[in-house]
Amino acid sequence: MPIQVPLKVFRYRPGSTPHYQSFVVTVPEDANVIDAIEAVWAQHDRSFAFRHACHHASCGTCAVRLNGYEKLPCIVPVREALAERSELLIEPLRNFPLVMDLVVDMAGFFQKQEASGLKITRPAEPTLNGQPYQRIGLLDASNRLEDRPYNRFENCIECGICISACPTMAATDKFLGPAPLAGIHRAIQGSDPARKSALLALADDEQGVWRCHSAWECTESCPQSVNPAEAIMALRRELIKRKVRRLFGLNGR
Ligand code: SF4
Ligand code: FES
Numbered sequence: 001m002p003i004q005v006p007l008k009v010f011r012y013r014p015g016s017t018p019h020y021q022s023f024v025v026t027v028p029e030d031a032n033v034i035d036a037i038e039a040v041w042a043q044h045d046r047s048f049a050f051r052h053a054c055h056h057a058s059c060g061t062c063a064v065r066l067n068g069y070e071k072l073p074c075i076v077p078v079r080e081a082l083a084e085r086s087e088l089l090i091e092p093l094r095n096f097p098l099v100m101d102l103v104v105d106m107a108g109f110f111q112k113q114e115a116s117g118l119k120i121t122r123p124a125e126p127t128l129n130g131q132p133y134q135r136i137g138l139l140d141a142s143n144r145l146e147d148r149p150y151n152r153f154e155n156c157i158e159c160g161i162c163i164s165a166c167p168t169m170a171a172t173d174k175f176l177g178p179a180p181l182a183g184i185h186r187a188i189q190g191s192d193p194a195r196k197s198a199l200l201a202l203a204d205d206e207q208g209v210w211r212c213h214s215a216w217e218c219t220e221s222c223p224q225s226v227n228p229a230e231a232i233m234a235l236r237r238e239l240i241k242r243k244v245r246r247l248f249g250l251n252g253r
Pocket of ligand 2: 058059060062074075
């Protein structure tokens with residue numbers, strides 16, 4: 001049976017003043033919050049901007065702040081989100097440049113992610129039937145299809161939720177951030193000594209692990225259990241161990 005869902009959504013256009021707008025949408029009673037967000041677009045305002053793709057917590061594109069907390073709305077039932085509330089509050093992620101309505105600019109975040117150099121080469125992974133994955137054609141800088149492996153961070157779906165939840169990111173966007181540091185921690189596992197040292201130098205940068213205030217909000221909010229805070233603590237332990245070994249003339253590499 002369809003239900004009526006009141007929502008208050010954040011609205012923004014470049015050059016205009018950000019504000020909130022209320023709507024009531026009709027969705028199936030088992031709908032998730034992304035369905036209610038999409039219904040704003042479908043039933044009220046075709047200029048309403050939001051992002052989504054997979055609808056099952058795989059792509060990370062739909063991340064928003066729901067009732068004040070970072071969530072993937074594609075996996076939160078409307079009934080659960082509305083419990084004891086008169087309306088849903090939907091806002092864009094914090095600590096990213098705003099583009100429009102619920103859409104933020106992820107480019108800087110993706111560049112930091114890339115800095116960790118972590119690459120998982122899909123063709124090397126076996127599939128259920130034992131056949132390798134096909135190589136995926138990507139567009140190169142000249143818009144030509146090139147044949148190169150599909151890179152991704154293990155577990156991390158690059159949703160940006162940890163960046164939004166992080167109080168240090170709120171103070172400075174220069175901070176490398178939880179997900180990129182978790183990427184570095186993952187990338188140093190099994191790396192050769194030279195590469196490991198280069199990655200640890202990046203983590204040791206003034207915008208690296210020492211900027212973290214240990215709030216653990218990233219780990220608390222991450223929908224994929226990546227546990228970036230623990231990765232940051234592990235990087236700190238590794239860096240301290242190396243510094244102590246160097247101090248006492250021991251080989252820390
Ligand atoms: S570490 Fe978790 S919260 Fe951060 S981008 Fe990756 S999946 Fe999202
Ligand atoms: S739509 Fe892909 S994670 Fe929500």
